[in-house]
Amino acid sequence: MPPTRLLALPLGAALVLAAPWPAGAANTDPVAVENATFSSPTVQSGDWTYGVDGWTGPTGVASTARAAHPKGLQAATLGWNGKAVSLSTRLRGVRAGAGVTLSWDDNPDSCAASGSGPRSYTVTVTGATDAPGSFATKAPAAKADWYLGRTYSFTAPEDSPQITFTNTITNNPACGELITNVQAAQTPPPAEAPTPGSTDPCAGDGASSPACATDAGNKEKIKDCPATDRTCLEGVAGKGEKENAGISQQTQALDDFTNTPRDQDPNTALGPLCQVADLHHGSLQPGDTVLAPGTWWYC
Numbered sequence: 001m002p003p004t005r006l007l008a009l010p011l012g013a014a015l016v017l018a019a020p021w022p023a024g025a026a027n028t029d030p031v032a033v034e035n036a037t038f039s040s041p042t043v044q045s046g047d048w049t050y051g052v053d054g055w056t057g058p059t060g061v062a063s064t065a066r067a068a069h070p071k072g073l074q075a076a077t078l079g080w081n082g083k084a085v086s087l088s089t090r091l092r093g094v095r096a097g098a099g100v101t102l103s104w105d106d107n108p109d110s111c112a113a114s115g116s117g118p119r120s121y122t123v124t125v126t127g128a129t130d131a132p133g134s135f136a137t138k139a140p141a142a143k144a145d146w147y148l149g150r151t152y153s154f155t156a157p158e159d160s161p162q163i164t165f166t167n168t169i170t171n172n173p174a175c176g177e178l179i180t181n182v183q184a185a186q187t188p189p190p191a192e193a194p195t196p197g198s199t200d201p202c203a204g205d206g207a208s209s210p211a212c213a214t215d216a217g218n219k220e221k222i223k224d225c226p227a228t229d230r231t232c233l234e235g236v237a238g239k240g241e242k243e244n245a246g247i248s249q250q251t252q253a254l255d256d257f258t259n260t261p262r263d264q265d266p267n268t269a270l271g272p273l274c275q276v277a278d279l280h281h282g283s284l285q286p287g288d289t290v291l292a293p294g295t296w297w298y299c
Helices: 204-210 212-223 230-237 241-259 266-281
Strands: 008-010 016-018 027-032 048-050 059-062 076-079 088-089 099-110 120-125 133-136 147-155 162-167 178-186
Touching: 133 147, 162 178
Parallel strands: none
Antiparallel strands: 008 016, 027 178, 048 059, 059 076, 076 178, 088 162, 099 147, 099 178, 120 133, 120 162
């Protein structure tokens, strides 16, 4: 069996359950479904109570005894007051463009007579281009006969898409379907390709800047240099004199700082380090920074 990750969070009186983590789907994220097992409101007495917390629709929930689910769950009914009804909720946390898979359990209510045929219903997603899912319970047998693990997949048309279960039977619709244990998982939408120029300062209009023009020219010159011709390469890229000199100065400054007894003469110890710091901001002009470089540190 695939490993399962469950997240239970109280939302008022309702319960949010996260979906199982499908085996082999490393990039699939569980989605919290509000009141997924229809535990709220709790049926205090009898078989039914009206209302389904976290969902919308003119219906109610069946008690654990009436539902007779193998896990002892309550269930929502898609038949109420002699009519076929719909039940909807939103999948909070699902992103537009994500691939979503729903799963749930269904059962023909025990009031459906044996031989009356399976109870049919649909699953739809508001605004989705996917075809609605059409499902039917097992044939009524005067007792609970749950189908565990129905599934329906779709592409989310928006953030937090709305899903709807709708009873479609015409023969005694009040004795419709019971559903429970609704779970969901999403595969995030593909990452958007980076906008040209968003990471390359020399892309687009930036290509005409002096620095980018020089850089482009140097690249062309380097292409013309034989790979083993050091003189040619140095003529374009230089020998790194400034870089090497800076590294040497920093190394010497750190050595001087380390070897100076700071508790005796801290200003002498700071001197070489301040020279290095001054090199980094020496070209800044008044107004280039909010705080003057001289106030950044002790130098």
